[in-house]
Amino acid sequence: MESRLSLFPLNTEATQKGHLVIGGCDTVELAAEYGTPLYVYDELTLRNCCREFRNEFGQRYADTTVLYASKAFLNKAIANLLKEEGVGLDVVSAGELYIAKSVEFPMDMVYLHGNNKSVEELKMALKHHIARIVVDSYDELRTLAAMAEEGGHIPDILLRITPGVDAHTHSHITTGVTGSKFGFPIFDADEAVDRAMSAPSLNLIGLHFHIGSLISDVQPYKEAIDTVLDFAAGMRDQHGLELEELDIGGGFSVPYTMEDKVPEVSVYAEVIVSRVIRKCKQLDLPLPMLTIEPGRAIAARAGVALYQAGVIKNVPGLRKYVSLDGGMADNIRPALYDAKYVATVANRMQEGDTDKVTIAGRFCESGDILVRDIELPPVMAGDIIAIPGCGAYCLPLASNYNASLKPAVVMVTGGKARLIRRRETLKDLIADDLL
Numbered sequence: 001m002e003s004r005l006s007l008f009p010l011n012t013e014a015t016q017k018g019h020l021v022i023g024g025c026d027t028v029e030l031a032a033e034y035g036t037p038l039y040v041y042d043e044l045t046l047r048n049c050c051r052e053f054r055n056e057f058g059q060r061y062a063d064t065t066v067l068y069a070s071k072a073f074l075n076k077a078i079a080n081l082l083k084e085e086g087v088g089l090d091v092v093s094a095g096e097l098y099i100a101k102s103v104e105f106p107m108d109m110v111y112l113h114g115n116n117k118s119v120e121e122l123k124m125a126l127k128h129h130i131a132r133i134v135v136d137s138y139d140e141l142r143t144l145a146a147m148a149e150e151g152g153h154i155p156d157i158l159l160r161i162t163p164g165v166d167a168h169t170h171s172h173i174t175t176g177v178t179g180s181k182f183g184f185p186i187f188d189a190d191e192a193v194d195r196a197m198s199a200p201s202l203n204l205i206g207l208h209f210h211i212g213s214l215i216s217d218v219q220p221y222k223e224a225i226d227t228v229l230d231f232a233a234g235m236r237d238q239h240g241l242e243l244e245e246l247d248i249g250g251g252f253s254v255p256y257t258m259e260d261k262v263p264e265v266s267v268y269a270e271v272i273v274s275r276v277i278r279k280c281k282q283l284d285l286p287l288p289m290l291t292i293e294p295g296r297a298i299a300a301r302a303g304v305a306l307y308q309a310g311v312i313k314n315v316p317g318l319r320k321y322v323s324l325d326g327g328m329a330d331n332i333r334p335a336l337y338d339a340k341y342v343a344t345v346a347n348r349m350q351e352g353d354t355d356k357v358t359i360a361g362r363f364c365e366s367g368d369i370l371v372r373d374i375e376l377p378p379v380m381a382g383d384i385i386a387i388p389g390c391g392a393y394c395l396p397l398a399s400n401y402n403a404s405l406k407p408a409v410v411m412v413t414g415g416k417a418r419l420i421r422r423r424e425t426l427k428d429l430i431a432d433d434l435l
Ligand SMILES: Cc1ncc(COP(=O)(O)O)c(C=O)c1O
Pocket: 069, 071, 072, 090, 113, 210, 212, 213, 214, 249, 250, 251, 252, 293, 294, 295, 296, 297
């Protein structure tokens, strides 16, 4: 049990009476006050993760920019915190850009990605003079060049290159392999560089790649850096490209269970920075600005999902189910790609793990199982179940399946909790319906 706590936010502890405490707030009291399911974000952990990326990369490579991948989870409070931490944003939609605008996020720290950006999204990006538009296809290159010509603002762009590197992760979250829907395949990207450089309405600054998510092996980063820098050197020789920026995307892993072995941020930083420096030297390329886009590695550990246990069902000789008041509607990851989690009983932290149970969600799918076969203290209806590692890719993928209400979100720090998103209400469910 002690060791499971290491998967929770930084300042997590168990009190004498056996309650789980995060950021000085008793989670059992939070559940009583705000209801469940409840997502709890620890402010210190979020800030610490931002600083860790900025420091570990920045001390090895001064010209580093850290962008948070908004898709991991963005709302106004999170955007504000990132602004305070000097971390920029990678956005992929008008919606994410709108959230950034709503807190006056500095637009010169915002990058727009996406394999099918709409004309409206490109228009919004041009209007707000965001830092970079990361161009993903020939169609987009053409459309953007025409729009920029008409609008009179020359955007700084990166070209997203698919380096043909396998990040050895789940197929749903691999993006760097040849044949991916993202980016220009490297064997077909010469022309993109040529066209971008010759478009007077576009300013080509550099290249981007993102090879996937949950990458626990540093080797694919090395391969992708080598491949893309080789390509950049070829483009310099062929078309006179000056690579001012190399954006290597995100993908840094986090542990979800005690078995997960994940490199420290310092290890990613050391491997990536030394590879960029070595390769640039070898190819006689000036060192470009280095951009990284961690999403999960900033948000995952900071977030904990709290649920209340309801029905306990023993299927004799097979399995004992503990059913929760949430599940796949607020966390689709286990059902979507077999993601693994652990759990604790937030009001029985001092008791031994003597019971093997499977934690099920409440939704009408047999696949709605959050944790299979985990040892816990004997759970009773009304107990509070806490699942760590829920800060990234849970709430943004949440749905209203079974007409459920999306959970409330609180931010905790120094023993104080504040609501940063209210729970949906039954009225919200029909607010957009017309008879
Ligand atoms: C372009 C890009 N950058 C960054 C990320 C963030 O990835 P992660 O959350 O694994 O760091 C993603 C995730 O899909 C992405 O597509």
